[in-house]
Amino acid sequence: MNQNSLTFGSQLAKAVLTKKNPVCVGLDPRVEGLPDSLKPTDESSYSAIADAFEKFCVEIIDVVSPLVPIVKPQVAFFEQYGPEGMLALKRVIAYASSKGLLVIADAKRGDIGTTAEAYAQAFMGRGSRSAFGADCLTVNPYLGEDSLTPFVERADRTSAGIFVLVKTSNPGSGFIQDLKSENLSISERIADWVQTQSKIEIDQVANGRTSSPTGSEGQSARYGSIGAVVGATYPEQLASLRARMPNAWLLIPGYGAQGGNAKDIASAFNADGLGAIVNNSRGIIFAQKSKSYAHLNWQTAVEAATNDMIAAFQA
Amino acid sequence: MNQNSLTFGSQLAKAVLTKKNPVCVGLDPRVEGLPDSLKPTDESSYSAIADAFEKFCVEIIDVVSPLVPIVKPQVAFFEQYGPEGMLALKRVIAYASSKGLLVIADAKRGDIGTTAEAYAQAFMGRGSRSAFGADCLTVNPYLGEDSLTPFVERADRTSAGIFVLVKTSNPGSGFIQDLKSENLSISERIADWVQTQSKIEIDQVANGRTSSPTGSEGQSARYGSIGAVVGATYPEQLASLRARMPNAWLLIPGYGAQGGNAKDIASAFNADGLGAIVNNSRGIIFAQKSKSYAHLNWQTAVEAATNDMIAAFQA
Numbered sequence: 001m002n003q004n005s006l007t008f009g010s011q012l013a014k015a016v017l018t019k020k021n022p023v024c025v026g027l028d029p030r031v032e033g034l035p036d037s038l039k040p041t042d043e044s045s046y047s048a049i050a051d052a053f054e055k056f057c058v059e060i061i062d063v064v065s066p067l068v069p070i071v072k073p074q075v076a077f078f079e080q081y082g083p084e085g086m087l088a089l090k091r092v093i094a095y096a097s098s099k100g101l102l103v104i105a106d107a108k109r110g111d112i113g114t115t116a117e118a119y120a121q122a123f124m125g126r127g128s129r130s131a132f133g134a135d136c137l138t139v140n141p142y143l144g145e146d147s148l149t150p151f152v153e154r155a156d157r158t159s160a161g162i163f164v165l166v167k168t169s170n171p172g173s174g175f176i177q178d179l180k181s182e183n184l185s186i187s188e189r190i191a192d193w194v195q196t197q198s199k200i201e202i203d204q205v206a207n208g209r210t211s212s213p214t215g216s217e218g219q220s221a222r223y224g225s226i227g228a229v230v231g232a233t234y235p236e237q238l239a240s241l242r243a244r245m246p247n248a249w250l251l252i253p254g255y256g257a258q259g260g261n262a263k264d265i266a267s268a269f270n271a272d273g274l275g276a277i278v279n280n281s282r283g284i285i286f287a288q289k290s291k292s293y294a295h296l297n298w299q300t301a302v303e304a305a306t307n308d309m310i311a312a313f314q315a
Numbered sequence: 316m317n318q319n320s321l322t323f324g325s326q327l328a329k330a331v332l333t334k335k336n337p338v339c340v341g342l343d344p345r346v347e348g349l350p351d352s353l354k355p356t357d358e359s360s361y362s363a364i365a366d367a368f369e370k371f372c373v374e375i376i377d378v379v380s381p382l383v384p385i386v387k388p389q390v391a392f393f394e395q396y397g398p399e400g401m402l403a404l405k406r407v408i409a410y411a412s413s414k415g416l417l418v419i420a421d422a423k424r425g426d427i428g429t430t431a432e433a434y435a436q437a438f439m440g441r442g443s444r445s446a447f448g449a450d451c452l453t454v455n456p457y458l459g460e461d462s463l464t465p466f467v468e469r470a471d472r473t474s475a476g477i478f479v480l481v482k483t484s485n486p487g488s489g490f491i492q493d494l495k496s497e498n499l500s501i502s503e504r505i506a507d508w509v510q511t512q513s514k515i516e517i518d519q520v521a522n523g524r525t526s527s528p529t530g531s532e533g534q535s536a537r538y539g540s541i542g543a544v545v546g547a548t549y550p551e552q553l554a555s556l557r558a559r560m561p562n563a564w565l566l567i568p569g570y571g572a573q574g575g576n577a578k579d580i581a582s583a584f585n586a587d588g589l590g591a592i593v594n595n596s597r598g599i600i601f602a603q604k605s606k607s608y609a610h611l612n613w614q615t616a617v618e619a620a621t622n623d624m625i626a627a628f629q630a
Contacts, residue, residue, distance in 0.1 A: 030429070046446060076426055076433035082405055082446030087398035108426055110455055111391055112485040114345070118391035131361060131397030140425055142457040142480060144487030165457060170427040172459030176501060181494035186501070189491075 008161030008225035015069035026281025027073040050084040065099035075107040110140035116150035125158025136161040161225035169231025169254030198224025232260025239267035256283030323476030323540035330384030341596025342388040365399040380414035390422040425455035431465035440473025451476040476540035484546025484569030513539025547575025554582035571598030
């Protein structure tokens with residue numbers, strides 16, 4: 001581990017404690033959702049679309065960076081527009097970092113050996129020769145434990161993190177994730193792996209602290225850098241998976257547009273009030289399209305929707 | 316389905332019958348593997364590396380395009396170098412297509428709803444406003460059936476295909492894929508889904524043919540466009556998964572460097588000699604690094620290794 005910097009788990013704890021809320025703003029730009037002022041002049045030009053996406057995300061970051069700890073660009077919406085889209089993604093990640101936000105690249109990558117290493121380097125670790133340089137990457141566990149190891153190793157080396165897909169928010173997520181084998185569902189099994197990894201890291205940090213008292217990370221050192229994606233749309237599983245992974249950060253999708261509310265998500269937090277971040281994409285970035293915020297200009301609508309979501313979690 | 320073109324499943328059958336072999340050349344460029352003449356002048360420059368990757372892959376395509384039906388660029392190795400790497404990928408795919416090869420983008424993408432649609436558009440369908448325009452994409456089934464549907468729909472609309480990860484070649488693939496639930500392993504369950512999808516497509520094509528006799532696709536119409544990735548490194552599972560998916564193409568990784576040989580893979584083929592394509596990356600593109608081919612110039616080594624692999628499958 002990089003001796004000079006906090007682990008990702010501790011960076012995230014610090015950011016949540018500083019901003020006093022667990023809100024993650026999802027940067028999911030779509031042409032049809034862009035405000036009129038930012039519509040690309042030529043909708044058949046991928047570089048015009050990519051430019052519009054970049055401007056849109058930069059304006060959102062300007063609004064939300066004083067308010068929330070973290071943002072999550074959805075890589076697919078950029079990759080859809082090819083190399084030009086990926087250049088916009090790279091710039092959006094760099095801009096968010098420059099404004100003091102942590103950044104999750106939501107790419108759900110998963111592969112084996114040197115291929116997994118290549119994805120890890122592509123997305124993880126600011127200033128570590130990572131092309132996109134996010135703080136954290138979402139990863140898919142289907143290929144097995146050995147496919148996750150390269151991401152864990154990169155997280156350790158570059159003070160970055162991962163969120164492993166455990167139980168996703170979509171209606172069909174049970175097709176594999178809920179299947180039981182030897183009394184454990186697939187999602188429980190992955191959850192146990194995530195908890196083990198985060199616990200190992202925390203114990204290593206604690207041992208390091210013993211020999212070097214200046215390394216103290218305080219309260220935040222209870223959370224590792226290997227987290228889990230658990231959807232807001234299955235509240236019972238959310239509560240039970242929270243309990244299985246006391247030392248892991250949860251990334252909760254499915255709030256708002258997908259139907260989850262703050263009450264559904266209450267069980268995602270530990271007694272210390274930490275342990276989960278809650279993503280909202282459309283409900284914030286396209287807030288002006290909803291009745292409640294339609295009377296505001298689009299940036300003010302983004303701000304109001306962000307503040308309303310923050311309030312829901314502080315109530 | 317596009318009425319004017321063959322399905323991907325039939326295109327692949329035609330290509331394999333024309334070239335008389337099932338060899339897929341994996342385009343997995345690595346800086347350390349490049350021939351001296353193509354080493355990037357500046358190894359810290361991602362655009363220099365991306366240029367070198369493009370030149371390397373173009374030369375390989377020149378050698379193998381008369382010999383094999385299909386190539387498979389590994390997206391991670393390009394994405395590692397950011398937007399510049401992705402531009403090289405786009406050009407490599409276009410070049411391979413222009414030389415008459417089918418192209419699988421090996422990206423193992425998987426997500427839900429509009430996000431899955433974005434990945435599908437990014438990679439699938441020549442000339443269908445797809446940024447990368449490959450013929451086929453590898454996809455990850457962990458998020459469930461509804462996460463696969465957008466890829467199946469795009470395959471149908473653009474005469475493209477997908478290979479779903481069923482049983483991968485790595486040592487840890489059993490962690491999830493071999494777990495049994497209600498007497499079916501996860502990989503068997505995904506295999507049944509793949510077979511169902513390909514069978515539906517074949518029946519639809521057959522019905523279309525009844526009303527329009529000019530639409531006949533002959534022998535090749537026995538294979539659908541929804542295929543499966545099954546590793547060469549588990550020969551018994553390969554044989555049993557072949558039998559479960561009589562109408563699906565199998566993409567077989569793990570030949571050569573990972574330990575699988577032609578005998579291990581014999582059971583991957585149906586009685587008609589079709590039904591599987593076998594990938595080899597390092598063993599072909601870095602052939603000159605191995606003793607058998609070290610006396611040849613690197614392009615001749617690629618050609619000799621390709622011909623030797625073809626011979627192993629014609630024996």
